[in-house]
Every structure is written in C-alpha cells, then in structure tokens.
Amino acid sequence: MDMLRVTQLLTDEYSVKILVATVRQPRSAQDISMKFGIPIAACYRRIKSLESAGLLVCKERRLSQQGKRVSYYISMLKNAYVFFEDGHLRVKFQLKTGGADRFGTDWHEVQLEPKDDNGEE
Numbered sequence: 001m002d003m004l005r006v007t008q009l010l011t012d013e014y015s016v017k018i019l020v021a022t023v024r025q026p027r028s029a030q031d032i033s034m035k036f037g038i039p040i041a042a043c044y045r046r047i048k049s050l051e052s053a054g055l056l057v058c059k060e061r062r063l064s065q066q067g068k069r070v071s072y073y074i075s076m077l078k079n080a081y082v083f084f085e086d087g088h089l090r091v092k093f094q095l096k097t098g099g100a101d102r103f104g105t106d107w108h109e110v111q112l113e114p115k116d117d118n119g120e121e
Helices: 003-009 013-021 029-036 040-053
Strands: 056-065 069-075 077-085 086-094 108-109
Touching: 003 086, 013 029, 013 040, 013 069, 029 040, 029 069, 029 086, 040 056, 056 086
Parallel strands: none
Antiparallel strands: 056 069, 077 086, 086 108
C-alpha cells in the first residue's frame, strides 16, 4: 500500500467529492458526475483509484432502464488524519468496517525520498 498515493487522493478535489457523495448512500458514477460537476471520464478514473486504495467499494450493480448494468459505489472511509511536523508526514485512516483492515490502526509515516539531480530517487 503506497501511503503517499492514498494521501494524495485525499487532497484531490474530485476524489474528495466522490467520497463525500458516497459517504451515506451508494451512488452511480453518472449521478456523482452530474451532481458534483466532475467530468465523467475523470469520475471513473478517480473511482478506480479510490477502489484500488480500499476507500471506495461497489456496493451493488443494478440494471438501468436502457438494459445496462450500473455500479453503485459507497465510501468506506470513516476518518482520515494527515499530520505534518518537523519534515515528517504521518497519516492514519479508519475504515467503516472497523477492526483490522489494510491500513491497520497505527499512524504511518509516509516516506518522502528526495530526488537527485537526474530526477531519480
């Protein structure tokens, strides 16, 4: 699990809007896109990233009136804390599932490796 990548999702405007939209009830990408002004392609990209990070899950799939399967997503994030002090970035996530999950219950220090003159870590 790349904690820096997950932390970046929480500072991305579209990702945060998707998490807010799905915190209480499952919503489709089309619904989120229309209600929150997110371009549909960007909405699907963020949903995929949030799913792979474990912050969003597909709760159900329904058949639309046009006969297409539509996925409905719900946020799994209960709390997120980002803490920066003395050059150290620490993060802690709590999912709605409670108990042990892929993030654990402890603070995680995000490794921020400086790049050399060639742009490599």
